[in-house]
Amino acid sequence: MTALLAQSSDAPVRPPAARSAAVWWAVPPLAIVLLVAVYPLIRVCLESVTGVGTQSSWASVLASEAFRDALWRTVAIAAAATLGCLVLGTFLAVVLAFVPFPGSRLVGRLIDTVLALPSFLVTLAFTFLYGTAGAVNAAIAGVTGDRAPVLNFLYTPAGVIAAEITFFTPFVIRPLLASFSMLPRAQLNVAASLGASPLRVLRSVVLPEAWPALTAGGSLVLLLTLNEFGIVLFTGAKGVTTLPVLIYTRGIVTFDLPGAAVIATVQIALSLTLYGVYRLVFARLMAQRGRASTDVAVEPSQ
Structure with missing residues (x-):
């Protein structure tokens, strides 16, 4: 027993310098993701809440029948x-x-x-x-x-x-x-x-x-x-207007950028919600499979 403890105490420990170097290697790809993907989405969301006339844009967009039809059609x-x-x-x-x-x-x-x-x-x-x-x-x-x-x-x-x-x-x-x-x-x-x-x-x-x-x-x-x-x-x-098409129409065709930003924010929120639900369901499914595999492995030993 003493020999095993001595061997475990002699095991090499990763120096803190190596760990900090590994962390620094993760900075460039993280910065690229933040700059290319996250920053534009944040700008769109901020445009929908801080631009000129954003309150009226939110109210008009959410109350419009075209938005509700596009949301239902998209889903x-x-x-x-x-x-x-x-x-x-x-x-x-x-x-x-x-x-x-x-x-x-x-x-x-x-x-x-x-x-x-x-x-x-x-x-x-x-x-x-x-x-x-x-x-x-x-x-x-x-x-x-x-x-x-x-x-x-x-x-x-x-x-x-x-x-x-x-x-x-x-x-x-x-x-x-x-x-x-x-x-x-x-x-x-x-x-x-x-x-x-x-x-x-x-x-x-x-x-x-x-x-x-x-x-x-x-x-x-x-x-x-x-x-x-x-x-x-x-x-x-004809009549098949989804949220992406409505964003294109508001932002490119009619130049209603605040309205397009509002619809885009709703689209982002919907996508992130679905992704969160997927991660939750997938994690629970894998946990159930792990428990089932453990039960199967324990039963023969008993």
């Missing part, structure tokens, strides 16, 4: 697009991870390619495909002989949601594929050997392990769709 589109991304992304991730088929690796690479493209290109592709003069309507007109476009959803909220689902689904697929790759195949083999159906294995073994990745991907998609501007603007959907 509704973001929620619907996130739900669609979760459903489609989970299905595609399960197929790519557990259903081998020729060309699955190529499909995975194509999904990764979508992440490198700007969002408005998806809307442009949708216009060529599903627009009133797009390829699909032209093909239907060639079969039926009807010149009126059959598909006319692109310039509605449904078209915006479909474009956002197409673009943001890879943000759900990638975390799920990473989570599935870490899943022990022995668990799947044992469940299958006990007579469990593939659907039950998916529900009881695969999805419980993928909840953290699914939560992370869904939260990221919700934040991105909540602040999406390019898809809504390039769609040109």
Whole structure:
């Protein structure tokens, strides 16, 4: 026992100088983040509360029907697009991870390619495909002989949601594929050997392990769709005015900078609130998983 104490006392202790040097290395990236990201947001918030006529701007903006409609439309589109991304992304991730088929690796690479493209290109592709003069309507007109476009959803909220689902689904697929790759195949083999159906294995073994990745991907998609501007603007959907589009209209088109700052402050507060809720839910989820793993490890020893 004395020898162990002597060895522990002889263990090297990190000198304070090394710790202070490590702290100084964190100063440059922190300064860049504060200058590039935090400072503009603070300026926008300060402009909404300290500029000329800010009290009347807050009152007029919050009381306007256009702001309330844009807020509701933004939340509704973001929620619907996130739900669609979760459903489609989970299905595609399960197929790519557990259903081998020729060309699955190529499909995975194509999904990764979508992440490198700007969002408005998806809307442009949708216009060529599903627009009133797009390829699909032209093909239907060639079969039926009807010149009126059959598909006319692109310039509605449904078209915006479909474009956002197409673009943001890879943000759900990638975390799920990473989570599935870490899943022990022995668990799947044992469940299958006990007579469990593939659907039950998916529900009881695969999805419980993928909840953290699914939560992370869904939260990221919700934040991105909540602040999406390019898809809504390039769609040109009439009556689909979200908060980012309203900020653009107030600040760039009508030069109402105080009003735009007020709406931007609301957008920032909404995004930060959702991010805080995500961090809280994710922390509790990981804590529950940690307690469950501890219980499983303790039970055999007992």
